[in-house]
Amino acid sequence: MSHPFDYSNKRVVITGAFSGVGAALLEVLAELGRPEVIALDIRRPEGPISTYIETNMGKASSVAAAADKIKGPIDVLFNNAGIAATHPLEDVMAVNWLGLRQLSELMLPKMREGGAIANTASIAGGQWPAHLQEVLECISLETREELFGWTREHAQLVGDGYAFSKECVQVYTMKSAKQTLARKVRTNSVCPAPIDTPLLPDFNKTMTEKTMNWTISQIGGTIASPRDIAMALAFLGSDASRYVNGVNLNVDLGFNAFMTTGQLDFSGLA
Numbered sequence: 518m519s520h521p522f523d524y525s526n527k528r529v530v531i532t533g534a535f536s537g538v539g540a541a542l543l544e545v546l547a548e549l550g551r552p553e554v555i556a557l558d559i560r561r562p563e564g565p566i567s568t569y570i571e572t573n574m575g576k577a578s579s580v581a582a583a584a585d586k587i588k589g590p591i592d593v594l595f596n597n598a599g600i601a602a603t604h605p606l607e608d609v610m611a612v613n614w615l616g617l618r619q620l621s622e623l624m625l626p627k628m629r630e631g632g633a634i635a636n637t638a639s640i641a642g643g644q645w646p647a648h649l650q651e652v653l654e655c656i657s658l659e660t661r662e663e664l665f666g667w668t669r670e671h672a673q674l675v676g677d678g679y680a681f682s683k684e685c686v687q688v689y690t691m692k693s694a695k696q697t698l699a700r701k702v703r704t705n706s707v708c709p710a711p712i713d714t715p716l717l718p719d720f721n722k723t724m725t726e727k728t729m730n731w732t733i734s735q736i737g738g739t740i741a742s743p744r745d746i747a748m749a750l751a752f753l754g755s756d757a758s759r760y761v762n763g764v765n766l767n768v769d770l771g772f773n774a775f776m777t778t779g780q781l782d783f784s785g786l787a
């Protein structure tokens with residue numbers, strides 16, 4: 518029997534592997550057995566991959582063309598690409614949410630039984646319990662036009678789009694886990710706290726440096742490395758998590774736990 522974390526005979530698709538978490542994931546997977554890796558990104562990753570398909574996750578035609586080029590069976594799909602709200606709202610929703618859903622749905626028929634989908638969400642998307650019905654309504658919309666119309670009608674809830682796009686990913690993870698399980702494929706997400714990646718300066722702009730630094734201070738002052746998140750993704754994609762489905766795994770050194778139990782110190786935010 519193979520090691521539960523072994524990737525050696527697997528075929529893996531990763532979005533957003535040029536930098537940050539995705540680039541670290543390439544290294545972690547290489548350590549875990551060097552699977553065949555098909556990378557979808559706007560930029561060609563420099564790490565260990567087998568195939569690069571230039572793909573704009575924010576463009577439906579580009580995602581469809583990429584999915585078409587991928588021959589099954591695929592063991593693991595890592596939906597990791599994402600952008601910050603330094604980009605226009607519609608681009609944020611298109612890359613972080615619509616592209617992720619589209620690729621998941623197109624890949625599911627090509628996935629092997631026992632396979633897994635692992636999404637990169639965020640702790641920023643953790644506020645969905647306050648408005649679950651609206652998020653469910655939003656993720657059920659099929660077309661871009663419907664979605665963009667809905668976001669305009671719910672401008673206050675949607676805000677700059679980043680946190681809301683990650684709420685969509687978290688709720689979709691739970692909802693789609695039922696459909697993917699019917700095909701014996703698990704679906705889970707990681708929800709990271711701030712990570713030291715090229716995206717961080719963008720978050721410092723959109724969420725303010727003060728808020729980002731305060732968040733990190735509440736978990737002991739050490740920011741997550743891309744590898745910290747990549748290891749959790751590798752776990753969710755591996756057979757080691759074969760009974761884990763529909764889970765949004767906070768990879769945040771306890772930030773959410775401290776929030777839920779009233780142990781955050783907000784004085785530094787005033």
Ligand SMILES: NC(=O)c1ccc[n+]([C@@H]2O[C@H](COP(=O)([O-])OP(=O)(O)OC[C@H]3O[C@@H](n4cnc5c(N)ncnc54)[C@H](O)[C@@H]3O)[C@@H](O)[C@H]2O)c1
Pocket residue numbers: 532533534535536537538539557558559560572573574575597598599600612637638639640708709710711712713714715716717720743
């Ligand atoms: N950095 C953080 O603080 C943080 C915190 C929580 C969650 N996340 C999430 O982690 C994931 C990875 O981000 P990161 O921090 O490694 O940032 P990053 O900018 O280093 O990586 C993003 C990757 O996505 C690719 N990408 C960007 N736009 C794309 C597009 N339109 N189509 C295809 N690929 C595209 C980039 O080329 C890059 O490889 C994202 O989903 C992000 O939202 C990041």
